[in-house]
Amino acid sequence: MNASSHAHKVLCRECCKDDHQSLTVYGFKQHSSCSHALFKLRTVIDHYVKSSSTVNICALDISEAFDKVDHFALLQLLMNRLLPRNFIGVLLNWFTKCFSCVRWGSHLSYWFSIKAGVRQGGCLSPILFAMHMDVLIGNLKYGLRRTY
Numbered sequence: 001m002n003a004s005s006h007a008h009k010v011l012c013r014e015c016c017k018d019d020h021q022s023l024t025v026y027g028f029k030q031h032s033s034c035s036h037a038l039f040k041l042r043t044v045i046d047h048y049v050k051s052s053s054t055v056n057i058c059a060l061d062i063s064e065a066f067d068k069v070d071h072f073a074l075l076q077l078l079m080n081r082l083l084p085r086n087f088i089g090v091l092l093n094w095f096t097k098c099f100s101c102v103r104w105g106s107h108l109s110y111w112f113s114i115k116a117g118v119r120q121g122g123c124l125s126p127i128l129f130a131m132h133m134d135v136l137i138g139n140l141k142y143g144l145r146r147t148y
Helices: 003-015 034-050 071-080 085-096 125-147
Strands: none
Touching (some): 071 085, 071 125
């Protein structure tokens, strides 16, 4: 086991503590899945239809959302959740050292920094993404309450 994968596991453990887990993103909750979300949605719809109420549904396609998470907004979110400073410092260090280039045939472009996105396939990425989505969903709920 190399030091990088060991550090990654430690970070995952810190981020997965009960007080930091997502409450609203079904696909990333333990013992839960998207089928649970669909069941809950269907149950709510059935309840309102039985009482002859109109049901309006809004669905969002977030298939490319992993690539859109702003690194510094994510770090701010983690600070707001009071995660340890050294944990946030490690993420800041990793994020500021993310660079890429484009290869076209045998030619490479200039290197550029990556300022958004969480790595797909990492054990920490779904957790960070779920935390980010929790804030967005919370803001949506707050906005809906304010308009009525």
